[in-house]
Amino acid sequence: MNLFADIRALVVTSLEGMVQAGVLAEGLSFDNVTVEPPRDASHGDMATNAAMVLAKPSKMKPRDIADALAAALLNDPRIEAADVAGPGFLNLRLSKSLWQGVVKSALVDAQFGQSNLGGGKKINVEYVSANPTGPLHVGHTRGAVFGDALASLLAYAGYDVTREYYINDGGGQVDVLARSVYLRYLEAHGQQVAFEDGTYPGDYLIEVGIALKDKVGDAYVDQPEEVWLAELRLFATDAMMAMIRDDLAALGVSMDVFFSEKSLYGTGRIEDAIEDLRSKGLIYTGTLEPPKGKLPEDWEPREQTLFKSTDYGDDVDRPVQKSDGAWTYFAPDIAYHYDKITRGFDGLIDVLGADHGGYVKRMKAAVSALSDTQVALDIKLCQLVKLMKNGEPFKMSKRAGTFVTLADVVEMVGPDVTRFVMLTRKNDAPLDFDIDKVTEQSKDNPVWYVQYASARVHQVMRKAAEAGIAVDDATLAGADLSLLDHAAEIAMAQKLAEWPRLVEVAARTHEPHRVAFYLYDLASEMHSLYNRGNDDHSLRFIQDDAAVSQAKIALIRAVCVVISHGLGILGVTPATEMR
Template sequence: MNLFADIKILVTESLDALAAEGAIPAGLSADNVTVEPPRDPAHGDMATNAAMVLAKPARMKPRDIAEALAAKLAADPRVTSAEVAGPGFLNLRLAPETWRTALAAALASGTDYGRAPRLGRKVNVEYVSANPTGPLHVGHTRGAVFGDALASMLDFAGWDVTREYYINDGGAQVDVLARSAYERYREANGLEPAIAEGLYPGDYLVPVGQALKDRFGTSLLDKPESEWLVEIRDIATELMMDLIRADLAALGVRMDVFFSEKSLYSGGRIEAALEALEAKGLIYTGALPPPKGKADDDWEPRPQTLFRSTDFGDDVDRPLKKSDGGWTYFAPDIAYHFDKVERGFDELINVFGADHGGYVKRLKAATAALSDNRVPLDIKLTQLVKLFKNGEPFKMSKRAGTFVTLRDVVDEVGRDVTRFVMLTRKNDAPLDFDFAKALEQSKDNPVFYVQYAHARAHSIFRTAQAAGMGEAATGVEALAPLDHPAELALAAKVAEWPRLVETAARHHEPHRIAFYLYELASDFHGMWNRGKDEPRLRYVQEADPEGTAARLALVRAVSVVIAAGLGILGVTPLDEMR
């Protein structure tokens, strides 16, 4: 049950009735009409912008539409008042029975409350996709958590989700990996490794060197690079992917597909993708203008094979071949997204680090061209993470040699804390990760505050059980004792959950889940604290078994929503905290 969706249906039906009566013009589109919580709770329970968005196409004053709509809405038994505010906003107050009905629906559905039915639509979420040259670092951690929570949220919202990791194993970086691994192989054989500038210095390659020694003994020591590069590259890449998979598992991230870039270079897959674009007249030979900031005198235009990406919103057309005849980095990217389109996805989402911002327009252009604008591509950029402890920059041990790893962070604070904190800011905003605050047991630590709310709910159940009052009420009639404004406000917060998930999924913003859970936990804790001064609000009252059963139902609803939300975020809903 999505109460906000139900009231929106009431609004649109009321608008249809007004049109049938001639009070407003017929045929007005309600696509932009919304029903949502008002910014100020004092204004009511819900607000609709219907009059504001319809005034211009109706050629009427917003207040005239709002007043006519208010009269229709107030006739519904769920609505106790409909008040026009400002230039034409309409604030609604709902009957207590409406909130109790929503609460009963939450109890009946349990942790599936707010889960949408299958849409029959497929979405591919590609995230992490780090070069297979070492362990994941703290920047990858944020992208991994964001992508994983986004995938879970879309699944909850009814999508068929494929979680995908793109292995960048087709470029020069894996040759550098092979040379670095070879030096560790030499080290395993008792020789001094020559970790020259440009090679990967991290100790994580020491086990790779030992594995190579176990396999080859000393047989490769005197051979030229041309004889060992390809084989060591393949072995080292696979061992690095084993390390990355283990890092992801430590963070609670699982992938459905690991797609190898190298596979695109065989079987003519790049050529097939470019032929598809050429058939649309989107490949041509031409010369690019000088890059921004480069004087014309310093630029020698030369003929290149180009993709008409400017036809799809890009700033410049993009080259597909290098001067030596090899493919540019963009060519396999086109082939990869062509493969996704061919797999029948209805939507694509890529999660990139902020340093990949320059790829956004060209990849969107390629996907639009390959799918004839059928398959939208949303690219979400995750900003940098800065590490602090007690407000001071925190220098952790760098087992990778040059950066802080995902394992460093998880080992310091745990998986649950890492995941929740990474979602306490919108993905495109920088994130300060303070290790001390992340472990603090206070309201200022959102992950503790939310998990504590779930644990407190279960503590209430245990207290009620010990008093012989452990059964929560079921059904709307049994919830009638919930009539205090604080109880109804908490029920109303629970009723926001289905709309919240729907909205967050539509905007691809899982941080909204974390924010909502904190607000719900705050309301729940607030009612607990008020019960110290107002005995009427105490959850368990032995002298009031019916009221206790109703309040236990309210607590149960809060706990199932918190459990569902934490499940989306990949965080454990604790029943007890010590």
């Protein structure tokens, strides 16, 4: 049940009737007609912009359209009032029975809030994709949580979602990793070593060095690099990916696909992608203009193989092959996305760190060109996380040596808190993660506040059962919900009715933080209703009359159901009691 969609359908049907009656001109599009919660709840239950968006194409005054639409809508028993406001907005008040029906729907429909918006379209969500050179850090944590929640949200909204991790194992950083493991290997043999030339000093490689010793003994001790580098690249990458998988598992993240960058090299896959662009006249040999601003000392004009990315909205054309024949960093990225397109995805989403801002236009241009504009790419950038503890920046991990790891954060506050808090800001806004605040029990801690609402519902249900009142879901769904007639109870039901609409809005905009915000607001309504019962006994959930109690408990049980659905999208376990 999506009450907002139902009322919008009623508005569109009424507009179509106005066209048949000659009130509105034929051929009008109603695609931009919306039905939404009003900005001010005192104005009504829902509001439609129909008169405003149809005024210009119909060459009519908005108020004239709104007056006629209001008269048409009042013929439906679901609409109790239709008031024209301002230049032509139409505010609607709905029958209480509709709001009471939302409560029942939430209880009997296991898919309440789910949507067929996606229509089974195949969406690839690529996230985390950290270099396999060490454990995931707190910045990766935000991308992991955001990407995973977005994937769950899209699946909930009817998309066929694939979760993917791109292993950056094709570059020079893997050579550095191999050399670092080699130093730990020598250390395992009792040698003194020094981490120089950018090698990784973190303790996480100690066990890897020991594991290498166990595997090969002293075969690589004091041997030149050409003897062991290739083997150690594979050994170290496998060890790091095992560590990364464990870190993700601790956060509740599981990938469907791990795609290796290295698999693109020497297999013709890069060449195939570039050839596809060449066949479309988008590859040429040319010389780029010098970069704007300060000219690098080593810059010199030279011919390169370029992609005409400016044909698809980029600022400049981009090199894909250097003058010496080597591929640029952009070339394997093109090939990787070409591979996604050939796998038949209808849409692609990349979740990247904030430092990839310059990557957005060029990659969108490439996907647009490769797919003949048939596949959309959305790149979501996750801003930095500032970790705080005891009022001070928390910057160092003993395990990693230079940063705080995902495992550190999960160990300190748990996966549920980590996931929820990472979604309390929009992905492109900086996030302060205060270890002390996210574990305190107060309204200022959103995850605790939402979990407490769920726990309170379970507490009420336990007390009702102890009092001999049946509160199983079947009984509650059959309760006389017309007994929910207090304004505060109707307001609670109205908040529940927003859930299906919220899911579709969040899915369309690729913004899972909207779910976290909604859950906080829903919990706030729940706590407010609970507390009002202290002064107004008629609002208490357990009454002397069992039928009245069941109606009231049905309302808050519906709240608990929606909280459970929402937390499920965020990857957080609902609470049944607080400890």
